[in-house]
Amino acid sequence: xxxxxxVLVDDQALMRRAFxxxxxxxxxxxxxxEAADGAAxxxxxxxTRPEVVLMDVRMPGTDGIEATRQILRPGNTAAxxxxxxxxxxxxxxxxxxxxxALRAGASGFLLKDxxxxxxxxxxxxxxxxxxxxxxxxxxxxxxxxxRHAPEAQARHAERLAVLTAREREVFALIARGRSNAExxxxxxxxxxxxxxxxxxxxxxxxxxxxxxxxxxxxxxxLVPPL
Numbered sequence: 001x002x003x004x005x006x007v008l009v010d011d012q013a014l015m016r017r018a019f020x021x022x023x024x025x026x027x028x029x030x031x032x033x034e035a036a037d038g039a040a041x042x043x044x045x046x047x048t049r050p051e052v053v054l055m056d057v058r059m060p061g062t063d064g065i066e067a068t069r070q071i072l073r074p075g076n077t078a079a080x081x082x083x084x085x086x087x088x089x090x091x092x093x094x095x096x097x098x099x100x101a102l103r104a105g106a107s108g109f110l111l112k113d114x115x116x117x118x119x120x121x122x123x124x125x126x127x128x129x130x131x132x133x134x135x136x137x138x139x140x141x142x143x144x145x146x147r148h149a150p151e152a153q154a155r156h157a158e159r160l161a162v163l164t165a166r167e168r169e170v171f172a173l174i175a176r177g178r179s180n181a182e183x184x185x186x187x188x189x190x191x192x193x194x195x196x197x198x199x200x201x202x203x204x205x206x207x208x209x210x211x212x213x214x215x216x217x218x219x220x221x222l223v224p225p226l
Contacts, residue, residue: 004127007033007048009041009064010056010089015112019054022116029123038067045071045084051127053086055106057097064088065100072105072208085126099141103215105208108132131211142218160220162204170197174210175217 006029008016016034023029033048035041039062045053053071057064068086088101088109098109107126110119122132163171166187173183184194198210207213217223 002028004029004052004123005032005048005050006030006123007035007041007044007050007053007084009035009038009044009053009059009067011036011059012056015056015089019119022119023123026120029120038062038064038070041067042070050084052123053084054089054110054123055086055101056089057095057101058090063097065097065104068101068106069104085129087122087126087132095141099215102142102211105212107209108211129209131209142215159205159216160222163201167197167201167204170194171201171205171213171217172222174198174201174213175223177214 006023008019008031010016010019013036016036020031020034023031032050033044035044037059041053041055041064042062053068055064055068068088071086072083086101086106088098088106089112090098090109091112092098102109108122108131110122110132114122125132160168160171169187170183173186178186180191180194180198183189184191187194189197201207202209202213205213205216207216214223
């Protein structure tokens with residue numbers, strides 16, 4: 001059995017202890033480090049090389065957004081090929097901090113009052129390379145903040161020029177929260193072809209995952225705000 005190595009980042013010691021208790025009861029998740037602020041988190045991640053980082057966003061000093069940005073920055077010695085997946089911890093699902101963290105490369109977010117089973121499932125999901133935020137919640141969050149930043153459309157729209165016509169169609173459906181199966185059905189493509197297109201889209205646009213694709217879709221104006 002492969003063990004998922006996790007780092008806990010939260011300025012509240014009691015919160016870190018609560019998460020550790022939950023993980024200590026599992027056979028496949030191990031807490032390998034803790035940090036009380038973003039600056040310490042970057043150091044701990046560099047030292048322990050975890051698969052998943054549970055990151056609070058609102059912390060004194062270096063917050064979780066900047067820490068996420070530093071951990072996932074290309075060329076960062078704490079990241080590189082084995083960059084961890086960052087799972088944001090938040091009190092509110094509609095939070096500008098969460099939006100900024102997702103833009104910085106986080107793989108999703110989880111409410112701090114989530115059930116233990118949901119926390120464990122989220123860690124296992126992001127460790128497997130997937131995103132944990134439900135498309136409907138992601139869209140609501142992103143649409144809310146993009147609506148207040150229309151200048152982002154002009155800044156990002158030109159990035160789509162590198163996509164072929166078919167890739168642009170697939171990208172638009174990703175941005176609308178469609179699954180691979182739904183994209184395949186709508187565009188009359190095979191599942192493997194859709195997966196190939198998605199891989200090329202993420203590579204061409206320098207995106208980590210589908211969450212960042214959804215954000216870019218809104219910022220380019222490809223998907224109208226809700």
